[in-house]
Amino acid sequence: MSLRVIMVCPAAPRPFGDTAARWFHLLLRQLLTAGHEVRCLTVTDEPPAAVREAEQMLRDAPGAERLGWRAFPLSSPTGSVRRRLRSLRRPFAEVLWAPGFRAALQEELAAGYDVLHLEQLWSAWAGRGVPRSLVNVHHLEVIDLEGSRPADWQERKARWQMHRATRRLLAGAPALRLFTPRLLDRVRTVNATARCWVVPFALDLDLYPPQAPVEAPVVGLLGSMHWPPSRSAAERLLTRIWPRVRAVRPDAALLVAGWNARRVLARYEGLPGVTIEQDLASPRDFFARTAVLAYTPGRGSGMKVKVMEAMAYGVPVVTTAEGVEGMTVEDGVHCRVADDDATLAAHVCALLDDGAARRRLREAARTYVAERHTAAPVMAQMLDVYGEVARCG
Numbered sequence: 438m439s440l441r442v443i444m445v446c447p448a449a450p451r452p453f454g455d456t457a458a459r460w461f462h463l464l465l466r467q468l469l470t471a472g473h474e475v476r477c478l479t480v481t482d483e484p485p486a487a488v489r490e491a492e493q494m495l496r497d498a499p500g501a502e503r504l505g506w507r508a509f510p511l512s513s514p515t516g517s518v519r520r521r522l523r524s525l526r527r528p529f530a531e532v533l534w535a536p537g538f539r540a541a542l543q544e545e546l547a548a549g550y551d552v553l554h555l556e557q558l559w560s561a562w563a564g565r566g567v568p569r570s571l572v573n574v575h576h577l578e579v580i581d582l583e584g585s586r587p588a589d590w591q592e593r594k595a596r597w598q599m600h601r602a603t604r605r606l607l608a609g610a611p612a613l614r615l616f617t618p619r620l621l622d623r624v625r626t627v628n629a630t631a632r633c634w635v636v637p638f639a640l641d642l643d644l645y646p647p648q649a650p651v652e653a654p655v656v657g658l659l660g661s662m663h664w665p666p667s668r669s670a671a672e673r674l675l676t677r678i679w680p681r682v683r684a685v686r687p688d689a690a691l692l693v694a695g696w697n698a699r700r701v702l703a704r705y706e707g708l709p710g711v712t713i714e715q716d717l718a719s720p721r722d723f724f725a726r727t728a729v730l731a732y733t734p735g736r737g738s739g740m741k742v743k744v745m746e747a748m749a750y751g752v753p754v755v756t757t758a759e760g761v762e763g764m765t766v767e768d769g770v771h772c773r774v775a776d777d778d779a780t781l782a783a784h785v786c787a788l789l790d791d792g793a794a795r796r797r798l799r800e801a802a803r804t805y806v807a808e809r810h811t812a813a814p815v816m817a818q819m820l821d822v823y824g825e826v827a828r829c830g
Contacts, residue, residue, distance in 0.1 A: 440468075440552060440823055441476070441552075442474070442551065442554055442823065443477075443546065443552070444461075444464075444475060444556065445478050445479075445532070445542070445553070446461045446479045446560070448461065448483065449461075449483055449487050449492075450494075450495065451487065451490060451491045452494070453644075454483075454491070456575075457556065458491075459640070460639065461477075461556060462494070462495075463812060465504070469499060469501060469504055473503065475505070476504075477495075477505070478507055478538060479491075480535040481509075481510070491508075492506060492508070510535060511531055511532075528598035528599065530559065530562040532560055539563075550569070551826075551827040552569055552570075552827055555572045557574070558602075559602070559606075561606040561609075569827055570826075573614045575616055575739050576616070576620070576738040576739030578603070579603050581666055581736060581737050581738055582596060585665070604627055607624055610631055612633070613628075613632075614635075616635070616636070616637055616740045617738070617739060617763030618763070619738060619762055621633055623738075632825065634821075636818045637740060637815060638742060638763070639810050640749055640810055642807055645721075645750050646721075647803060648725045651728040654690065654789045655689070655691075655728045656682065656689060656690070656727070657692045657693070657724070657728075657729070658671055658691075658695075658730065658733075659717075659724075659743050660695045661696040662698050663696065665737065666741070667737075667743075669735055670732055670733045670734040670760075671693055673733050673734075675705045677778045678731065679691055679708070679710075681778065681779065681782035682782050685786045686790075687710075689710060689789060691708075692723070694714040694717050694723050697716075698713050698715045699714075699715040700715070720743075724746070724747060724750040724752050729754075729789060729795070730744070730755070730756075731756070732757075733755075733757050735759065736759060737759050737762075738762065740762060740764065741762065744764075745806060748802035748805065749806045750803075751802070753773075754773070755781060757774065757776050764809075770798075771801050773798075
């Protein structure tokens with residue numbers, strides 16, 4: 438049965454845009470290829486060139502004649518009093534104030550639809566009270582920030598607003614798709630009656646050709662440093678784990694890269710063996726230079742896409758239990774997993790020393806991703822979810 442899906446996205450669907458945008462791009466292409474009709478409304482503050490790139494890619498996709506796509510610039514209401522009142526009433530509801538967005542959404546809803554697909558939690562403001570809406574939750578910032586102290590009163594206020602908005606949106610959502618069981622457990626503390634499904638993240642494996650093994654002792658970490666889990670993982674690696682690695686392997690080099698890396702981690706530039714690069718054009722360049730990925734978050738909800746990408750590219754991974762949330766990997770088979778600094782450092786050193794072990798991990802990890810986290814298995818689950826939402830309202 439062909440479905441008509443309205444999709445609301447907070448970023449332009451691009452295969453190598455931000456982390457969530459990679460999922461948007463795969464989902465849209467798969468829906469169009471399967472014969473479904475999609476109306477995608479994107480609200481974003483990305484540069485116009487990124488929006489045009491996404492539009493061109495979608496126009497060239499198989500089934501593009503069944504796609505309606507519109508982008509709206511993210512903006513806030515003019516006037517500080519008005520902005521504050523709206524923020525107090527609906528925290529993090531910027532999607533609603535994008536010029537033209539609400540009129541476009543009402544137009545698409547009036548034309549008929551089977552599912553209103555709302556990507557990421559704050560987009561749920563656009564679907565409150567709308568039948569057959571599905572909220573997709575990638576992660577929950579209220580979990581990510583647990584255990585950390587706000588820096589000042591402004592951050593305390595932002596966190597208070599975040600908790601208010603999270604509780605309100607989760608409590609009012611009739612149907613949710615979560616990336617991991619952990620997110621489901623948290624949702625159930627707020628909303629015990631919503632229909633919920635756990636469906637993992639997926640990659641287009643054709644975009645991740647296996648990289649040649651790197652023999653040089655280069656350890657890497659890649660992430661968007663404005664996201665607290667990636668920032669904490671980088672700081673932990675730089676200050677607590679990397680000195681242990683260098684004590685055993687003084688010839689080892691560390692490459693830390695990602696959005697805002699130099700701005701956020703400037704004080705660590707100049708550490709022995711450390712290179713920090715910002716805003717890479719392509720993750721492939723990073724993984725082509727990395728012998729071992731060391732991604733060591735202490736706290737962070739949702740699936741860690743950089744870990745999945747490393748596995749897809751064939752780069753051995755050392756990470757924590759948080760780093761493999763939502764993945765059914767086996768320590769020592771698909772990656773190395775530990776939670777204390779000494780063991781994480783020991784795993785990194787052991788892999789740098791053992792080329793055969795790196796080869797075993799890279800082969801098993803890519804096979805795992807192909808079997809569990811690609812379009813075929815994940816889209817089958819998503820279409821089942823869509824069917825349930827469309828039938829049950």
